[in-house]
Amino acid sequence: MTEVVAALIWDQGKFMICQRPAHKARGLLWEFVGGKVEPSETKEQALIRECQEELAITLDVGEIFMDVIHKYPDLTVHLTLFNASIQTGIPQKLEHNDIQWIAVNEIDQYAFCPADEEILTRLKLSTK
Numbered sequence: 001m002t003e004v005v006a007a008l009i010w011d012q013g014k015f016m017i018c019q020r021p022a023h024k025a026r027g028l029l030w031e032f033v034g035g036k037v038e039p040s041e042t043k044e045q046a047l048i049r050e051c052q053e054e055l056a057i058t059l060d061v062g063e064i065f066m067d068v069i070h071k072y073p074d075l076t077v078h079l080t081l082f083n084a085s086i087q088t089g090i091p092q093k094l095e096h097n098d099i100q101w102i103a104v105n106e107i108d109q110y111a112f113c114p115a116d117e118e119i120l121t122r123l124k125l126s127t128k
C-alpha cells in the first residue's frame, strides 16, 4: 500500500485542483495537490514538502477531510486528504499541466483520478 497525502484548499467558495503532467501515472487527470509519503516523515510533513516542490507554496495543514483506499493496476493507494490553507506563496505550475479553482457544481466538468471519486461525491453532498 502506498501512502499518499493531498490538500483540500478552499478560497472564496472554490477549491484548488491540479492537472497531472502527461508523462506521469494518471497523466492529465485532475487531482488534489500532494504526493507519496517518504518513510522518514509524517503525513503532514510530506504534504508541506510536496506543496513546496510542486506549487512553491507553504501550507497550514488542518484536519483530515477524508481518506480512501483505491487499487490501480500498478499500485494500491491510501489517499489521505487534509483540509489546508495557503500560508505563503502563490501557486506556480512547477510540475502540473494546469491549476484551477473550481466550485462544487463544476466538478463534473473535470476528469479526476479514480481514487478521488468518493471524495468528490462527498464534496457534492456537503453543499446540498
Ligand SMILES: Nc1nc2c([nH]c(=O)n2[C@H]2C[C@H](O)[C@@H](COP(=O)(O)OP(=O)(O)OP(=O)(O)O)O2)c(=O)[nH]1
Binding pocket: 004, 005, 006, 024, 025, 026, 030, 031, 032, 033, 034, 035, 036, 037, 050, 070, 077, 079, 113, 114, 115, 116
Ligand atoms: N497527489 C495526488 N495523487 C493522487 C490523487 N488521486 C490519486 O489517485 N492519486 C495517485 C496518483 C499517483 O499514482 C499516486 C501518487 O501521487 P503523486 O504522483 O502525486 O506522487 P509524487 O508527487 O510523490 O510523485 P512521484 O515522486 O511518485 O513522481 O496517487 C490525488 O488527488 N492527489
Ligand SMILES: [Mg+2]
Binding pocket: 033, 034, 035, 036, 050, 054
Ligand atoms: Mg504529486
